[in-house]
Amino acid sequence: MAYSRCDGAVWGPLSSDYHQMEEGAKDHLCAQCRQTMLEEEAAKRPAHWDLYAGQYADHLEHFYPSTLQVRSCGDEPVVLVRLTLAEDGPYWGWYFSYHPSNRSSKGIVSFIYRRDFLVDMCFPYGAAAEARRGTGSIVRLSAEILRPAVHPEGI
Numbered sequence: 716m717a718y719s720r721c722d723g724a725v726w727g728p729l730s731s732d733y734h735q736m737e738e739g740a741k742d743h744l745c746a747q748c749r750q751t752m753l754e755e756e757a758a759k760r761p762a763h764w765d766l767y768a769g770q771y772a773d774h775l776e777h778f779y780p781s782t783l784q785v786r787s788c789g790d791e792p793v794v795l796v797r798l799t800l801a802e803d804g805p806y807w808g809w810y811f812s813y814h815p816s817n818r819s820s821k822g823i824v825s826f827i828y829r830r831d832f833l834v835d836m837c838f839p840y841g842a843a844a845e846a847r848r849g850t851g852s853i854v855r856l857s858a859e860i861l862r863p864a865v866h867p868e869g870i
C-alpha cells in the first residue's frame with residue numbers, strides 16, 4: 716500500500732506525526748482527524764461573520780478583517796458589516812470548514828463577491844473539487860451594516 720499522509724498530521728522537521736489517511740479517502744483524513752473536524756464543525760461554526768467592507772452606492776465590496784485591507788482597495792467609506800447565511804442573499808463567499816488543511820482559516824468566510832462564479836475562480840480546480848475534499852463550501856450571504864469603521868481597527 717502506498718503511503719498517503721493524513722492532512723491532519725502535523726508536518727514539520729521536528730515532527731514524527733506522519734500518520735496516514737484512510738485509503739482512498741476523498742478528504743485525505745484518517746478516521747480520528749475526520750471525527751475531530753466534524754466535532755469542531757458542530758461546536759464552533761460561527762452563526763455570522765463580522766468583516767469590514769467598502770460602501771458603494773448600491774452594494775458593498777472588498778470584505779476583509781481589517782480596515783487597512785479595505786482602504787488599500789479604494790476610497791469608499793469603510794463600514795463594519797455582519798454577514799449571515801441567507802438563501803437569497805446578494806453575496807456569495809467561501810466558507811472554510813474545520814478541515815485541518817485550512818489551518819488558521821478554519822471557520823471564516825472569504826472571497827466574497829456578488830457572483831458565485833467569481834468565488835469559483837478563486838480555486839485552481841474550481842470550488843466543487845474543494846467542497847468534495849471537505850475543505851469548505853460556497854455560501855450565500857446577506858450583509859447588514861453595523862456601523863462606520865474607525866480607521867485603523869481590526870488589524
Ligand SMILES: [Zn+2]
Nearest residue numbers: 721723745748
Ligand atoms: Zn489524521
